[in-house]
Amino acid sequence: MTLADNANLHTFVDAVRFIGDNPSLLATKALEQLELSAAALGLALLIALPVGILLGHLHRGSSLAIGTSIVGRALPSLVLIAAFLTILGIGFVNNMVALSVLASGPILTNAFEGVAGVDRDVVESARGMGMTGLQILRRVELPLAIPLLFTGIRVAAVTVVATAPIAAIAGGGGLGDIIVNQASYRLSGVIGASICVMLLSAAVYLVLVGLQIVVTPRGLRSTSLGNDLARKELT
Amino acid sequence: MSGPVIPNFGHGSSCVTGNHTFCWGWVRDHWNDTLEPALIQHLELTAIAVGLGFVLAFVLALLAHRLRAVDQPIGVFAALLYPLPRLALFQLLIPFTGLTTTTVEVALVAYTLVILFPNIMAGLRSAPADVLEAASGMGLTRRQVLWRVELPLAVPAIIGGLRIAVVSTISIATIAAFLLPKGLGYPIFVALKEPTPFKTEIYAAGALAVGLAIACDLGLVALRRLLVPWSRA
Numbered sequence: 001m002t003l004a005d006n007a008n009l010h011t012f013v014d015a016v017r018f019i020g021d022n023p024s025l026l027a028t029k030a031l032e033q034l035e036l037s038a039a040a041l042g043l044a045l046l047i048a049l050p051v052g053i054l055l056g057h058l059h060r061g062s063s064l065a066i067g068t069s070i071v072g073r074a075l076p077s078l079v080l081i082a083a084f085l086t087i088l089g090i091g092f093v094n095n096m097v098a099l100s101v102l103a104s105g106p107i108l109t110n111a112f113e114g115v116a117g118v119d120r121d122v123v124e125s126a127r128g129m130g131m132t133g134l135q136i137l138r139r140v141e142l143p144l145a146i147p148l149l150f151t152g153i154r155v156a157a158v159t160v161v162a163t164a165p166i167a168a169i170a171g172g173g174g175l176g177d178i179i180v181n182q183a184s185y186r187l188s189g190v191i192g193a194s195i196c197v198m199l200l201s202a203a204v205y206l207v208l209v210g211l212q213i214v215v216t217p218r219g220l221r222s223t224s225l226g227n228d229l230a231r232k233e234l235t
Numbered sequence: 236m237s238g239p240v241i242p243n244f245g246h247g248s249s250c251v252t253g254n255h256t257f258c259w260g261w262v263r264d265h266w267n268d269t270l271e272p273a274l275i276q277h278l279e280l281t282a283i284a285v286g287l288g289f290v291l292a293f294v295l296a297l298l299a300h301r302l303r304a305v306d307q308p309i310g311v312f313a314a315l316l317y318p319l320p321r322l323a324l325f326q327l328l329i330p331f332t333g334l335t336t337t338t339v340e341v342a343l344v345a346y347t348l349v350i351l352f353p354n355i356m357a358g359l360r361s362a363p364a365d366v367l368e369a370a371s372g373m374g375l376t377r378r379q380v381l382w383r384v385e386l387p388l389a390v391p392a393i394i395g396g397l398r399i400a401v402v403s404t405i406s407i408a409t410i411a412a413f414l415l416p417k418g419l420g421y422p423i424f425v426a427l428k429e430p431t432p433f434k435t436e437i438y439a440a441g442a443l444a445v446g447l448a449i450a451c452d453l454g455l456v457a458l459r460r461l462l463v464p465w466s467r468a
Contacts, residue, residue: 008330008331011330012330070402070452073399073402073403073406073448074402074405074406074445074448074449074452075406075445076405076406076407076409076410076420076441076444076445077406077409077410078409078410078412078420078423078424079409079423079437079440079441079444079445082423082426082427082432082437082441083437083438083441085427085432085437086432086434086437086438155318158318159318161320162318162319162320162321162323163320163321165320165322165323166321166322166410166413169413169424169427170427176322179322179323179326179413180413187329187330190326190329191326191327191329191330193323194320194322194323194324194326194327195323195327197320197322197323198319198320198323198324198327201318201319201320205318
């Protein structure tokens with residue numbers, strides 16, 4: 001028992017040593033992973049956010065929004081990455097597209113629900129005050145939808161950063177390169193890189209939670225965030 | 236220099252050697268030795284993870300229902316554990332449990348647990364206050380209220396949680412192939428290792444994984460219709 005414990009401890013000590021010995025390698029790989037993640041998230045935002053907001057504003061296509069989230073969950077990331085690899089070839093573009101499909105689900109669903117879920121009475125009174133559809137969207141619906149909208153973006157971002165290591169198998173680079181290459185980096189390197197992946201996604205998560213607090217309108221802050229963090233992404 | 240490396244996808248038809256989009260012949264030939272075993276392993280991985288995760292989540296939820304104090308900490312823990320990178324978590328467990336099915340199951344159970352717990356809690360809390368009052372007014376004990384009122388009312392939320400847990404687990408279990416030659420991720424893994432990724436194997440295993448998820452999801456929807464025919468969602 002104690003022997004096994006020692007062996008575990010040694011592995012982690014070696015992993016920490018690996019991190020200490022290779023700061024520039026790990027930083028380069030982490031940056032690669034962030035670049036891929038940012039590109040994928042950007043692509044997903046560009047497509048899914050306007051679609052979600054527009055459908056929510058028009059109160060149309062709720063089945064599309066729900067369907068996207070269900071299909072998104074059922075599509076394994078490995079399958080997505082492998083399938084896009086056969087179409088787009090190995091490298092950055094394939095992984096960016098595969099990860100952006102993964103990110104589109106939560107962004108689209110939450111944008112739709114956020115905008116469509118704004119109290120009808122509030123929208124009606126805005127219309128009664130003479131606001132046009134676009135004004136209602138910009139001044140009423142979007143500010144009220146920000147908590148949910150941002151939850152979608154945060155869930156998508158964390159999912160992408162956390163999934164990006166898998167992309168290493170399809171030439172995606174990043175810390176996953178070390179994780180899938182035990183032959184070169186040994187177990188200590190694999191564990192060290194895994195620890196870095198954990199820290200990286202935790203950092204992204206915390207930065208986005210902070211950002212969410214900052215962008216949420218003051219009046220909505222206390223009610224939304226606590227519930228949101230604990231429940232929204234799991235139920 | 237010899238000529239270009241011609242990938243060897245087994246003997247077989249021009250479709251396979253030419254790596255065409257989809258070769259039914261390959262699927263027929265390798266159903267028994269590749270796809271069917273992978274499908275069964277995938278089902279086993281998922282069933283054990285969801286089964287154990289459900290029992291643990293159910294017991295914890297009953298506990299948290301009694302002792303309100305532990306509800307919040309478990310909920311926060313679940314919210315923090317869920318977004319952890321799957322591949323990295325698998326790797327970090329290797330020093331403890333090695334390259335074994337146990338490693339994969341520990342991670343999968345952890346993920347199902349954090350999905351199921353909040354959903355079961357939400358279900359238990361969904362009983363309206365006047366219903367609970369009526370139940371205790373009729374002389375039901377706390378235990379009777381739990382088993383006859385709160386739990387039946389929680390069934391839709393519990394099945395909702397199971398749907399998410401099963402579909403996510405089927406998806407995450409493909410990553411187990413990074414550690415073990417098991418599950419539907421493995422044929423994909425093997426196909427990607429070829430000099431030119433072998434399309435048929437990727438598409439067939441991928442379709443089986445997605446099909447399995449959809450079939451299980453529909454099964455749970457049917458179960459819900461059976462158990463609580465009055466509720467619709």
